Amino acid sequence: MATEITEFSYLPAQAEALGVPLPPVERLSLPLADGRTLSALRFGTAAPQVTLLHGAGLNAHTWDTTALALERPLLSIDLAGHGDSSWRGDADYSPRMLAADVAAALETWTSQPQLIVGQSLGGLTGAALAASRPDLVSGLVVVDITPGIDVSAGPATLRAFYAGPTDFATRDELVEKAMSLGFGGTRPETERGVFLNTRVRSDGRVEWKHHFAHLAAQTLAAHDPGTVETPSPRHETGWDDLVGVRAPLTLVRASRGFVAEADAAELQRRIPSARVVVLDATHNVQETAPAALADLIAASADPRSFSHP
Structure with a gap:
């Protein structure tokens, strides 16, 4: 086991x-x-x-x-x-x-x-x-x-990564996405980061724990994707x-x-x-x-x- x-x-x-x-x-x-x-x-x-x-x-x-x-x-x-x-x-x-x-x-x-x-x-x-x-x-x-x-004005790939989707079938799916965009370093490091920053919902889908990803996705749905940024701490x-x-x-x-x-x-x-x-x-x-x-x-x-x- x-x-x-x-x-x-x-x-x-x-x-x-x-x-x-x-x-x-x-x-x-x-x-x-x-x-x-x-x-x-x-x-x-x-x-x-x-x-x-x-x-x-x-x-x-x-x-x-x-x-x-x-x-x-x-x-x-x-x-x-x-x-x-x-x-x-x-x-x-x-x-x-x-x-x-x-x-x-x-x-x-x-x-x-x-x-x-x-x-x-x-x-x-x-x-x-x-x-x-x-x-x-x-x-x-x-x-x-x-x-x-404005740290949200970072690489466009990072903004796109957090802008959506906000839920996934498995954590492996999210690990693959992160690595394809060049985030997370080695696969074990990426797996650790994804595990600690996500949770499994009651329906079995995996979602980000932090609210910012969900807010970014809402903004994406309401505006031109080219103008979307995650919330800024400025x-x-x-x-x-x-x-x-x-x-x-x-x-x-x-x-x-x-x-x-x-x-x-x-x-x-x-x-x-x-x-x-x-x-x-x-x-x-x-x-x-x-x-x-x-x-x-x-x-x-x-x-x-x-x-x-």
Whole structure:
């Protein structure tokens, strides 16, 4: 009898490849006041020191390799509309709205201010959280995003991939589609990504977990396909939030990502105390340079590595 694959099935091999022990990892669930549920992964049994926030269209498992390499107790949260967290009926996934959920999670699951590490949409969400709830944040690492960068304006093949269809007969069908478009790296890596970002409905069809794919498909049905983009995390309030952060702030710029030198320079102009670090990676730094990112996070968790503004 074949062993059933679960969301935790991939972790032992990842830990072995890194040469690190496999910590206890569990799925957490938090009922919210409006009836939705927020979900997260907890690595380790001690009080979390670090909280990880993923980008649009991803989920908490995008951080698995980085989390294992970090070897610290931490939380990795599924933002609303992603992973095992509920979709929003109003489809409002702006950073300030998402930050309110994260604040509720930290009030419940943590006992000390957190080093918040957010990639892309998660970075803007982390800024909104740090600006509005400084009591919950000891430091902020923003990964490959600054306000005004439209990460949805990426390759046309990526937009088409998420624009539809949103359900499939099998996960293998989706793996084949992803690989035909050049996504996902090796087949095992693609199979893992597809498994962790999809679910099987009651009718047996496989669908994306994240709401963005479904919203993109709705837009495709209503407009000229040539103009369709997935929802963008670009928000006018982003700079206000970043400037309002009082905790130590680091921007990680991926050398092959979306943040250009000019974007990083603008952040440093607005926030002279901010630190900018360049890593050799693509936009999803946590997947393409996890060890380097883990080293940076570990250093950032040490308050002696910062000078406070």
